[in-house]
Amino acid sequence: MNSESMIELSSQSLFVSFIVLLLAILPIGMAVKSKRVWTSRIGIGVTHLAFLMQLLYFFVRWAAIGHAPVSNMYEFMTFFGIMLIGSTLLIFHLYKQIVVLLFSIPISLIIIGYGSVFTSEASPLIPALQSNWLSVHVITVAISSAILSIAFVTSIIYLVSAMDVDKKTRGARGLEFVMYCLVIVVGFIMSSIIFSFTYDEKIIEFENKGGTVERAIYKMPALFVNDGAKLAHEQTSFGWIELTNSIDAQKLNTIFWAFLFGSVIYLVVRIAARKNISQLIKPLTQKVNPLVMDEITYRAVVIGFPLFSLGGLLFAMIWAHLAWGRFWGWDPKEVWALITWLFYAGLLHLRTTKGWEGNRTAWMAIIGFGLIVFNQVFVNLVIAGLHSYA
Structure with a gap:
């Protein structure tokens, strides 16, 4: 199979997985409302199928283009959305909270849909991107961002369930x-x-x-x-x-x-x-235990923060040194990565030393997700810098 055929196969796998995830929302929504076991099993099974097809897209495209498919906005945002589904499935198996899937899948679909509007053409890497450290840096950032996005999802669920909207x-x-x-x-x-x-x-x-x-x-x-x-x-x-x-x-x-x-x-x-939209989704959280959502939020940040420290700072500095001859240059994206890191460090500090739980943790997790999106979207696309090609 030639590279064109493999890229076509990967694209079809991604498209079908998108449709399958859309279909998964129905049985998962029924499971949240009724707690019927069979609807939960169908929803989880379909979501696993979609995730496997997303992994097929990723590895087939990697084999076709000869490098990790994370070098442009289409590839990065797609991988980000895929890892969000993977992280959500892991959280489900740990906590058995299917409502997290119900809220997480639409966010993942929005992320993948956002990435799909950019060109999916596989073009040769520019010199600055021809490094294995790029793959290590970007893949780690995407995985950590996905895990931190779980904290955003569970914070939304927490606030909707606990607040009089x-x-x-x-x-x-x-x-x-x-x-x-x-x-x-x-x-x-x-x-x-x-x-x-x-x-x-x-x-x-x-x-x-x-x-x-x-x-x-x-x-x-x-x-x-x-x-x-x-x-x-x-x-x-x-x-x-x-x-x-x-x-x-x-x-x-x-x-x-x-x-x-x-x-x-x-x-x-x-x-x-x-x-308003908050009132529309309120009935979906009636059976939610807010304390469990707060726990998941905290655990997601505890896992995602050190991974972001590695990918967003340490690995990024190594790649920057190889690509541009310096570890740090105050490029806009570097600055906002540091701001994001400091913010999540502050969240963990306030949680552990000041007892910031519940609403405070939820709002900080939401703001943290906003910083991630701002860095990946606005800084990448609007502010001119060394990362503008991404």
Whole structure:
């Protein structure tokens, strides 16, 4: 089997696993509501099947391209979503809390769906990426991020179950804002799919801050462009709002459309249901033991934090030294990785020394997940730096 056929097989495995995970939500939801054993067994079995197909995607693609498939946004986010499913299955077998699967699977699908809007083309690695330490660094970061994401999922479950979401308290509004942010990611996926069919991509040229001509491909209507942007070959003005060239305007433009589509989706759901999203999912947590969710949150951070320390800092520094000749350079992504590490260190410190449990741990775990997403999405896509190619 040639490499093209193997890549096609891996892509099909990933797509089928996505559908299988969607189907798994139904029996798992029934198990959460009714506690029937057969629905639980079906849901867990189907989820295991989907995870095996995801692993098939990963290793077949690895064999086809000759290196670990974690070198671009499509590959990294896909692997992140896969590891979230694997971590959730492990948590289920340890704690027997199927409700974690019910909430975790949609988050994984959103992550994989987000990754799917980027190019899946397997291109040769640039020199900075041609190192085994890249694979070690990125794989460890993805696994640790997935485990820390479990803490996010169980924190959501904890807060929804323990909080009166019908009251307009600060906590209820904060929880609903988290739901809104998740819908924004869905908006990004939807906008990318819709514009891929309705908008002819445009190639523009502009002079970057280094004084050289750079090109950008717009797959969505251009509201934001870099200063001096013109259509390639035509040299006519392009876009509405010009931004400094220290910002990736094309990617910021994409984020704007994601917020627009996500906001519309959120409003449609609110108007149709006449409830906010927190109220809609509240019945799914009626049989939840909040103390168990708090325990899982803490254990996930205890496991994920040292792994992130290795992957996000130690292994990253080794790779940076091999790629750029220095261990640390205050690149935007390096800075935010350090901020994320310090935040989770603070969470564990406050938990163990100050007795921060329950609501406080839950909110900190949610903010920590926000830092992970900000680093992997916004810093990667918008802020220019050495990691922008990812």
